[in-house]
Amino acid sequence: KNQVEQSPQSLIILEGKNCTLQCNYTVSPFSNLRWYKQDTGRGPVSLTIMTFSENTKSNGRYTATLDADTKQSSLHITASQLSDSASYICVVSANGNKLVFGAGTILRVKS
């Protein structure tokens, strides 16, 4: 069964600190993996997209990694800001088929 598991479920960090969110998947055949940021009451917004051959991709203070062998991805946030408080959703696509969404990690950045 195609599944995407994310950890931790929620996380609280102090402003300025770094954090790493994890995503494990069993989706097959694999096409690409995306990280989305979803602010409360808003729709998800794409942060990064990686294909099988890509190990890392950055978008500002966000850096995503992908290990296609172990079927794991991480999203690293550097020097967190209050505006980073949101739900971060890992989404995996199986070759041209519908996307499989994780439940998300809720991040709260405190001042």
Added chain:
Amino acid sequence: GAGVSQTPSNKVTEKGKYVELRCDPISGHTALYWYRQSLGQGPEFLIYFQGTGAADDSGLPNDRFFAVRPEGSVSTLKIQRTERGDSAVYLCASSPGPRTDTQYFGPGTRLTVL
């Protein structure tokens, strides 16, 4: 340019009623998707349109749910005989072309069935 818009932003209805949720995709996007998101969960796929046709409706939970996109732009998600379990945020997304493109999400419609 304008993003994906959805109306209404909130809808409260009584059990057994009929509701329609509207999605206006980004102009020129051929693909349109509907998702349902329950509290604390990621979006759950419902249906995908390529142009006017439903290319994949395998996520619709039962025949009370139906969606149309008659002119290949605006889409309407229709729910008949609503049940309390239908309460959720209904998200619409669009993408320029194939399903593998990045999807741009609207703000969602929060449906509450009393």
